[in-house]
Amino acid sequence: MDDRSISHKRNSKRRGLVIVNTGEGKGKTTAALGVLLRAWGRGFKICVIQFMKAETGRWGEVRAAEKLKIEWHKSGGGFTWRSDEMDESTARTRHGWTLAQEKIASGGYDLILLDEFTYPLHFDWLDTAEVVAWLKANKPPDLHLVITGRYAPQPLIDYADLVTEMRKIKHPLDQGIKGQRGIEF
Amino acid sequence: MDDRSISHKRNSKRRGLVIVNTGEGKGKTTAALGVLLRAWGRGFKICVIQFMKAETGRWGEVRAAEKLKIEWHKSGGGFTWRSDEMDESTARTRHGWTLAQEKIASGGYDLILLDEFTYPLHFDWLDTAEVVAWLKANKPPDLHLVITGRYAPQPLIDYADLVTEMRKIKHPLDQGIKGQRGIEF
Numbered sequence: 239m240d241d242r243s244i245s246h247k248r249n250s251k252r253r254g255l256v257i258v259n260t261g262e263g264k265g266k267t268t269a270a271l272g273v274l275l276r277a278w279g280r281g282f283k284i285c286v287i288q289f290m291k292a293e294t295g296r297w298g299e300v301r302a303a304e305k306l307k308i309e310w311h312k313s314g315g316g317f318t319w320r321s322d323e324m325d326e327s328t329a330r331t332r333h334g335w336t337l338a339q340e341k342i343a344s345g346g347y348d349l350i351l352l353d354e355f356t357y358p359l360h361f362d363w364l365d366t367a368e369v370v371a372w373l374k375a376n377k378p379p380d381l382h383l384v385i386t387g388r389y390a391p392q393p394l395i396d397y398a399d400l401v402t403e404m405r406k407i408k409h410p411l412d413q414g415i416k417g418q419r420g421i422e423f
Numbered sequence: 424m425d426d427r428s429i430s431h432k433r434n435s436k437r438r439g440l441v442i443v444n445t446g447e448g449k450g451k452t453t454a455a456l457g458v459l460l461r462a463w464g465r466g467f468k469i470c471v472i473q474f475m476k477a478e479t480g481r482w483g484e485v486r487a488a489e490k491l492k493i494e495w496h497k498s499g500g501g502f503t504w505r506s507d508e509m510d511e512s513t514a515r516t517r518h519g520w521t522l523a524q525e526k527i528a529s530g531g532y533d534l535i536l537l538d539e540f541t542y543p544l545h546f547d548w549l550d551t552a553e554v555v556a557w558l559k560a561n562k563p564p565d566l567h568l569v570i571t572g573r574y575a576p577q578p579l580i581d582y583a584d585l586v587t588e589m590r591k592i593k594h595p596l597d598q599g600i601k602g603q604r605g606i607e608f
Contacts, residue, residue, distance in 0.1 A: 252603065252604075253600055253603065255600070255603055255606060259450065260592075261590070263587045263588070264585060264587050265444065265450060265457075265587045267457070268457035268458055268461070269449075269450040269453045269589075271457030272450070272454055272455065272456030272457035272460070274457075275457070275460045275483070275484060275487045276456065276605055276607075276608070277483065277605045277606065278487055279484055279486035279487030279488075279490065280605035282605050297461070297464075298461030298462065298464035298465045299460060299461050299464060300464070302460045302464030303464075305463075305464065348605070349605070349606075382603065382605075382606055395592065399593070399595040400449060400593060400595050401591075401592035401593040402449050402589055402590065402591060402592060403589075403590040404450070404587055405446070405587065405588045405590050406586075406588075407586035407587060407588050408580065408584070408585060408586040409586075410438075410440060410584040413584065415438055415440070416438075418440055418567065419437075419465060420461055420462045420464075420467050420533070420534070421458055422461075
C-alpha cells in the first residue's frame with residue numbers, strides 16, 4: 239500500500255460519474271488513461287481491469303502503471319474472433335467481471351477503469367441488462383467508473399453520465415504509417 | 424534532469440506523428456494526457472505547453488506532471504473572450520509559441536504537447552499558414568507532436584497524421600451534474 243491511499247480523504251459529497259468512451263476512432267483507452275493520470279495526480283485510489291488486451295503485452299500504459307503503482311489487472315486474452323477460442327474468451331471475461339464486481343462493491347476505490355469492457359457486452363459474453371442492473375444496485379455513489387470500447391450497448395449509454403464518441407477524421411494507417419510505440423501502445 | 428532522458432535511446436527509424444484531438448466533446452486534452460502517460464511509460468522525453476488554461480490552476484494533470492517530473496509550461500491566461508483582454512491573450516500566445524518553437528527545434532524531445540493550441544489559431548492570434556509552414560520546415564522527423572482544442576483549422580488537419588474528433592453523446596452538465604475534481608480537471 240502506498241502513501242496516496244492513506245493520505246487521500248474520501249469525499250462523501252462527490253458524485254461518482256459513469257464515463258463511457260466509445261466510437262470507431264482512436265483515443266478511447268487513451269482518454270481513459272488521461273483520466274487515470276488526473277485522478278492519480280489528485281491522489282485517488284485507482285484500479286484498472288483490462289478485458290481484451292493480450293496478457294503478455296508490455297504496453298506503455300502497463301509500464302507507466304507499474305511505475306505509478308496503479309493496481310492493474312489483465313483478464314483478457316487478446317482480441318479473438320475464432321470460434322474455437324470463443325469459449326476461452328467467455329471464461330476470461332467472466333473471470334474479469336467477477337473481479338470487477340469485487341473491486342466495485344468493495345468501496346475501496348475512487349476510480350475503476352474497465353478497459354474494453356463494451357466488447358464482451360456487444361458479443362453477449364455477458365448480459366448487458368444484468369451488468370447494468372448489478373451496477374445500479376452495487377456501484378458506490380462516489381465511485382467514478384470508466385468504461386471503454388466500440389459498440390457501447392444502448393442500456394450502458396442510458397446508464398452512463400458522460401458518453402463521448404471518438405470519431406476518426408484522419409488516421410496514419412490510411413497513409414501506410416504503422417502504429418508508433420509509446421504513442422498508440 | 425532525470426534518469427529517463429539519459430537512459431532513453433533515440434530511435435532514428437521512428438516516424439514522429441502529428442496528432443490532433445479536436446471536436447466539441449470531452450476528452451481532447453484527456454486523450455493527450457493518456458498519450459503522455461504511455462510515452463512516459465516508455466521513457467520518452469516530454470514537454471507540455473498549455474496555451475489557454477489559467478496559470479494559477481493546480482489541476483490534476485499539473486499535479487501528476489510534477490510528480491512524474493514532466494516538463495510543463497503554462498503560457499495561457501485562461502479563456503478570455505473580453506475584448507479588453509485580447510491584447511494580453513495575444514501576447515501570452517506569442518510567448519507560448521516562441522517557447523514551443525524553441526522546444527520543437529531543439530531536437531531534445533520525443534513528444535511535445537501543445538495543449539489548446541487550436542484556439543490561438545482559430546482566433547487568428549497566430550497565423551495558421553505561418554505556423555504550419557514553420558512546423559513543416561523545423562519539426563524533427565522523429566518528434567511526436569500532439570495538438571488539442573476545438574476548431575482545428577483545415578491547414579492543420581491537412582498537415583496532421585492522426586486527427587480525431589471527440590463528439591459529445593451525453594454530458595453530465597446536461598443533467599446538472601458539475602465537473603468532478605480528479606476526473607475532468
